[in-house]
Amino acid sequence: MATNPPPTIETPDLEELADPEIWLSRLESVWEWLRSEMVSIAFGVQAGAIVIGILLAFALRKPVGNLLQRLFSLGFLRRVRADAVRLLAPVLGPALSWVFLSAVLFTLQQLEMEIFWVRLAANLVGAWAVIRLLTGFIAEPFWSRTAAIMSWTIAAMNILGWLGPTTGFLDSLGVGVGGGRVSIMSAIQALVLLVILYWLASRMAAILSARINKLPSLNPSARLLIGKSVQVTLLATAILLALSSLGIPLGALAIFSGAVGLGIGFGLQKIFSNLVSGVILLLDRSIKPGDVITLEETYGRVNSLGMRFASVITRDGMEHLIPNEEFITTKVINWSFSDHAVRIKRMIGVDYTTDLPTAMELAVEASKTVPRVLNSPAPKCLLRGFGDNSIDLEIRFWIADPGQGVNNVSSEVLLAIWKAFTENGVNFPFPQRDIHFKGGDPVSVRIQRD
Template sequence: MMDTERIREFLERGLEQILALGSDVNILSQLLAAVGGLVIAYFTHRRLQAAFLNLHDRFPGRSPFAKAFEILAALSLPLIWLTIEFAILAIFQGVGPPSHIISAICSLLVAWIVINVVTSLAENKIWARLVAFCAWTIAALNILGLLTPTLVFLEDLSFSLGDTRISMLGIAKALVAGIIIFWVTFGLSRFLEARIHKSKALTPSVQVLTAKLVRVGLISAAVLIILSNSGINITAFAVFSGALGVGIGFGLQKIVSNLISGIILLLDRSIKPGDVIEVGQTYGRVNAMGARYASVITRDAMEFLIPNEDLITQQVINWSYSSKNVRLRAPIGVSYDTDIPTALKLIEGAAKDVPRVLSNPAPKCLMRGFGDSAIDLELRFWIADPEEGCRNVTSEVLVSVWKLFKKEGINVPFPQRDIRVEMINPNSPVLSESKDGK
């Protein structure tokens, strides 16, 4: 169990030192100078921040100068405070009394500025802030001469879990190491993924699979490093892994099925990012493929997350599997008094005028049969960009055909019904029988 007596003695000794320092005039003057410098910096740093932001706007967004001025604008308060404290430190050293507090504050501000400059270069701001906090805490304890006593104090705070002794120092080391290692791991993972996606030697599906394997491998290595540094016996996880396997077998069937289906899709390349697919009532472009689902964006800008298992077990229409060329069909009807050979040529010419319709293979119009009210024709044409939509280009083609029909005087018939009314003689036998009810 934790040694509570030693903890109490440690806290009482620290309180006595604080009370002793409070009665020293030199120490009080340094504290007042430090607080005064902070107040002045707080009310004046916005002008310096605005000046840095003004310089930032003069450079392109990705310019290193723009990034430098952005960082300086964020650190305007500690920069002004540090400048003031350096001036006060020079005054104290010129007058003669010791100025340990001002010197320590200057050292702390320098450490804070340097650490924030380094961590601000990272893209993930959350991990960067965690790393900055841990690094500055360690630097502050070292500057104040409290690092060794703090380590001893945390080492004394321990408890036993079975045969294993776990101290707060070990937990703190594991947390700090975990934050730093995961920060480096995620940064390295993003860098490698960017390099993999830029490689033209790999297909899109292999790029996605390789990037995910790299990320999983780096995270697994980071977890093993953290566990080994924290003093935990890794072999103790053998029982846990067995129990986890049983849990996966019963409770995580769908998740595991989606994971395996995702790997199969990435390996056989039947569906890859950029393909235009149709699953059930969903038609759209594959935006991304994850470990559990595929993101499909429709023409309405709606994003459907389709489980990978559905892409394996259900019928999927891949409009761009081997080629992006797609043939579309548009039914057209003309009246019986139309010159059919001329109409066929006019329809094919109207389709060629639409920009998205391919000239090779050329549009082809066929006569399908004799309908009740019209002669049935069918226009077949090809496009090479199904991801841009199919119904919209069909509409453009039909509008072009309609304009040409209006110009050439070709009629598009519609169903008509003739009603014939015959007068019946009232003295006819049929009407007589009806009146008698027979």
């Protein structure tokens, strides 16, 4: 019982695409072939064998997976158990399907029966199993799935015999650019090459950045600058290689790229400003990871510096993503730029009846009892003025760890001063007003109780 061969696909030209009669004739020929196949006994046998083989494969997938887990739990295989299970788990179903379909294919060949559909299914399933296994080495799930789908699509078209006519047709659709020719096929090839090179460049940049970060001789700013430079260089190289694969002389794109670059420059002015500001920050090292800064109302530690923004984590645990341009154009207080030791000043008010030398000495001694306050330079208390209600004193003390917080140590110092004043009879002032009545008549005051 012979199976009719499927209709062949030839590379169409543009005139054939515009003729609907050609499309209808081809569709009719395909439909007639499919209808004749579906009603044949050979097709029913092969379809049933394919369905049974796939169902058996997926029914045995879980037991086989458990067997592999026990196998990789033995001896030296235990060290690679996690990676092996991660790679083999998605492949078990297609791989077992290919095994069963190959067995069915061999059996049908021995019985001299038709094998077209079984061979087609076995080739498609086997190609998916191999491609899924190879793409499993890609760590990123998105890139792994994308590579698997694209590779299997190309393999399936090749198995079905559609790859050659399709590539030929896509290559016939093109335009001339700068003395060269760009077709849809070359553009797809360039896009695929760009994706592959971009992934390779990203992986290489990550590996090199990890190696650079382990060098003790480089400071954090230099490590970040070198890592970002390597990343940008690799990505730019990947883009240039993808463009050159189109067959267009790069010199022909100079004028076009200049005009496009001018338009992009105006549209992305802020982005480029942040990129340049990031490079400046990395070069002059005015802001670097680990610094404690104050920018307007944001106080925190610089967690990381990027090419576009800096990550600043506040004492509340909130992470602020501040554009790099803000560090160039705005006043920034870097508490740890040249020296981590900083001086903190806090105002204190005492009553006018207070013995000032005693109160000032008590304030200094109370400040010294706080663990974070430095003894050198020693705390000082200054008389700053005479207010309406109080005598204004100012306590000044130094700390060496502003990254641990400024307001919290100020609170500890003020609390220690309050305890010392309370124990020694130093009074804090209250708002008071003297009222003078003008006039000759006395003022009568009457107190009435309910």
